[in-house]
Amino acid sequence: MSSLTDLAKQQRNAYLPQYLTIVLIISFILLIVSIVSSLAFGSRAVGWNGLIEGLFHPAIDSYDANVVRQRMNRTIFSLLCGVALGVSGALMQAVTRNPIADPSILGVNTGASLFVVSGIAFFHISTSEQYIWFALAGAMITAIFVFGIGSMGRGGATPLKLVLAGAATTAALSSLVIAIMIPRSYVMDQFRFWQVGSVGSASWSSISTFLPFLIIGLLVGIISASALNALALGDEVATGLGVRTGLWRLAAAFAGVILCGATTALAGPIGFVGLLATHVIRLVLGSDQRYIIPISAITGAIILTISDVIGRLLGSPGELEVGVVTAFTGAPILIILAMKAKVRAL
Template identity: 70%
Template sequence: MNKLQVTENKQSFMPKHLGKTIILLIILLALCIVASLVFGSRTIGLTGLMDGLFHPDVESHEANVVRQRIVRTIFSLMCGAALGVSGALMQSVTRNPIADPSILGVNMGASLFVVCGIAFLNISSANQYIWLAIAGAMITAIFVFGIGSMGASGATPLKLVLAGAATSAILSSLVVAVMIPRTNVMDQFRFWQVGSVGAGNWDAIQLFIPFIVVGILIALFTAPALNALALGDEVATGLGVRTGTLRMFAALGGVLLCGAATALAGPIGFIGLLATHVVRLVIGPDVRFIIPLSALTGAIILTFSDVCGRLLGSPSELEVGILTAFIGAPILILITMKAKMRAL
């Protein structure tokens, strides 16, 4: 009897439709991976796909195209997963269901440091981009958190949102001020700012791996406490959660993920917002499950958008940052029309 009760209690904590959701996401992810390898300016046949995947000694044109697309696909999956988890963390930290990393000025802080690096330090490599972007994202997040924590009530969701919006507006003006007098900076920054996974290579992937591993580990470690935070700061404090430390630590994970992805692929929008929101509508508010499923969903959305950009822009391509806005905005509008928005 006791074993039966324990089993029932464990099942009661499992989100509804969790198993079906995981299976569906894995199937969609596999389809997106195959589509990313097959479709583009040139469609690859089954023989070329098999040669590119399993026969490294074959040097046909189709096999070489598949090998190039493997790198792009892996890079796209990593960026999408990082942005999805970052969105889940930022929404949990701010207790705002429509928040994404830009809510704390993370994207714009990274952009400002990158444009200053291009303008004043003549940087051009991914290794230089990533450290500047993360530094800018961290400094901005700390600044926003400090402003939002002022006052007797501490860092409330509303104060964090307002501080982030105001900081983003200021940083956006500074980015424009740095670019306008410098034509060469404007051209280089313009291509980076659109957002693209086409420039991904093995060096960028290797550079990305430590940041995505550390960021996701932080997300998984803080997930149980973030569930308590969703009940409110007073309740979370009563349960033994140090809300200030938790927010700083979770925000650090989000900054690492978003800052690294932004540095390597540009400021791609809507992934963190859309992926987390879709997952929450399907499985509920448990952050322990939202984080890994947001990683899968973000990877699916970004890879699918990249494939669409290649097909729509053939023989060239549309940058994925443009496609995520076109795909994400209508879906988000549809979701908000059918779901009642509420604070976490």
């Protein structure tokens, strides 16, 4: 069985340049489709003339053109959040050597949520700049806690132990979130829309707040790709190749938490995007992080933007929050992955 698997990997590596070209072409086509769809569809559909007027003719003040311009910040924000979640998922899977690692599964989103709701309840925070720092602190502390719990006992941080630690932590932190909200109605009113996960409240201010964290996370993630490939061979082999395993593992984990925490702060705890994006790419291109990380960014942007469009269409004339759509589609896929494959280290 292992010889057949090795043969399949050799054949895939031989055709990797062709696969990579095809994946890039398909990804960019889907990216364009998702952008156009996000600008065109909503409570009111906009035709080609309205799209062209809104995008390329700022002097035209028609209703459709203004609708397109109003949707631009939402579209850009959903793309950026998708990029962040896709890369965060790829980094967390590589660092933990867990093929089903994801910010939502490992409890990082819930940790960020707990700190945000605590900030609202006890420190009266209300701006995106305040949200982002509280969410980052919660995401980092939770990531360290889950990895520490998952590393206890024999065998260290195995994929199954990390998932179980993440699930237990998520349950405990979710209970704390509810305990803080229930006696404080004003906190519940402010928190309930954010908790679902949405890109509908996007503004140019939130985008500008988000960009520095996105850039830092992306740069660190891309730089650490080669080191993560070495870490996949095992710490002893990686050390023999001259890789400082502790430093690069910490750097990649830091980048993943920054990307996840910043996204959670501004868009809410949107789950399964990183899991889906990285799995799709790994099935086609293998486990080379030099390809997985950048293409997961594109795939994550596509998944989140399309999910947002689907939510608007299904909930018309209102909308179904994107966090509901990604959970509705991601949970069955996670169940299928767990049924069809053994959860083993990468």
